[in-house]
Amino acid sequence: MRVGTGSPAHSAPSSSRSELETPLHSPSIVVGHRLAVVAKNVTQEQISAYADAAGDHNPIHLDEEYAATTQFGRRIAHGMLVLAFISEMLSTAFPVEWPSGGRLKVRLKAPVYPGETVRTEGEAVAIHESTGGREVEYRIGVLKPDGSEAVSGQAFVRIKRDSGQGS
Numbered sequence: 001m002r003v004g005t006g007s008p009a010h011s012a013p014s015s016s017r018s019e020l021e022t023p024l025h026s027p028s029i030v031v032g033h034r035l036a037v038v039a040k041n042v043t044q045e046q047i048s049a050y051a052d053a054a055g056d057h058n059p060i061h062l063d064e065e066y067a068a069t070t071q072f073g074r075r076i077a078h079g080m081l082v083l084a085f086i087s088e089m090l091s092t093a094f095p096v097e098w099p100s101g102g103r104l105k106v107r108l109k110a111p112v113y114p115g116e117t118v119r120t121e122g123e124a125v126a127i128h129e130s131t132g133g134r135e136v137e138y139r140i141g142v143l144k145p146d147g148s149e150a151v152s153g154q155a156f157v158r159i160k161r162d163s164g165q166g167s
Helices: 044-054 064-068 079-093
Strands: 002-005 036-041 103-108 117-130 133-143 149-160
Touching: 036 079, 044 079, 079 103, 079 117, 079 133, 079 149, 117 149
Parallel strands: none
Antiparallel strands: 002 036, 036 117, 103 149, 117 133, 133 149
16 A cells, blocks of 8 residues: 655645655756555455465564564564565566566564554665666665664666666
8 A cells, every 4th residue: 555755754645746745757867856655454364375485484573472482572573474565565666677677685683463453664865877877776674663764775776768767
């Protein structure tokens, strides 16, 4: 679910866009450009489905009694499930460029628990010109309900000159 653009303090939908929130079809993405926020309520059903899809049936994700004996005290979501929310944000913003060559450098910093609603964030921090296009570097993250980071890192998106998303 996309709930708007902006910084964590501005996660509600906005009826107007600032210059930093220009649509991605704009001829110039600038440093400070923010990606639309993706908010997700993480459920045990999602975690169980992910475990089946990935073949990762670690009891920290599925067994409440076992998970209670760990440092987390209860079940946690798979880090890669949470990271998929970043990919959703980037795929929405860059439907061609992200899946065909986007890169991530991330750190999983805190667990996400079933029942938590997390939100993504992404802000352009650098633009590197190259032959045939440019690479936009985004600071990205997944924030927990208390504002702490579950995931932090960088995403790199190569935008070709002929893609209509930059020159």
